[in-house]
Amino acid sequence: MGADIDAFPTIRLSPSDLAALREYSRTLPTGTTIGKRWKHNANDGLYFPIDVWDLRFVFHAPPRWMMGEYAESTIPGMVDILWYRVEVGEEGERCASAL
Numbered sequence: 643m644g645a646d647i648d649a650f651p652t653i654r655l656s657p658s659d660l661a662a663l664r665e666y667s668r669t670l671p672t673g674t675t676i677g678k679r680w681k682h683n684a685n686d687g688l689y690f691p692i693d694v695w696d697l698r699f700v701f702h703a704p705p706r707w708m709m710g711e712y713a714e715s716t717i718p719g720m721v722d723i724l725w726y727r728v729e730v731g732e733e734g735e736r737c738a739s740a741l
């Protein structure tokens with residue numbers, strides 16, 4: 643994506659709605675149906691090292707979830723992708739439907 647994640651609009655999802663979305667962190671989903679949604683880990687492939695004494699430990703960066711959605715395009719025969727920064731709410735809280 644290459645953009646400042648915090649600049650994207652935020653969508654609030656429940657943990658179960660986020661878990662129900664298919665993950666496409668390194669690709670895009672096939673079938674460009676308008677309204678199709680998926681999750682994307684913006685931190686996929688990122689690592690951070692921690693040096694303790696003479697040892698180096700390398701950890702995966704925690705996930706930073708984005709949600710993509712296929713939308714109508716002004717260009718005939720094409721689709722747009724809308725991106726949202728995901729904020730995870732509480733289960734049972736009124737959140738945007740992700741399905």
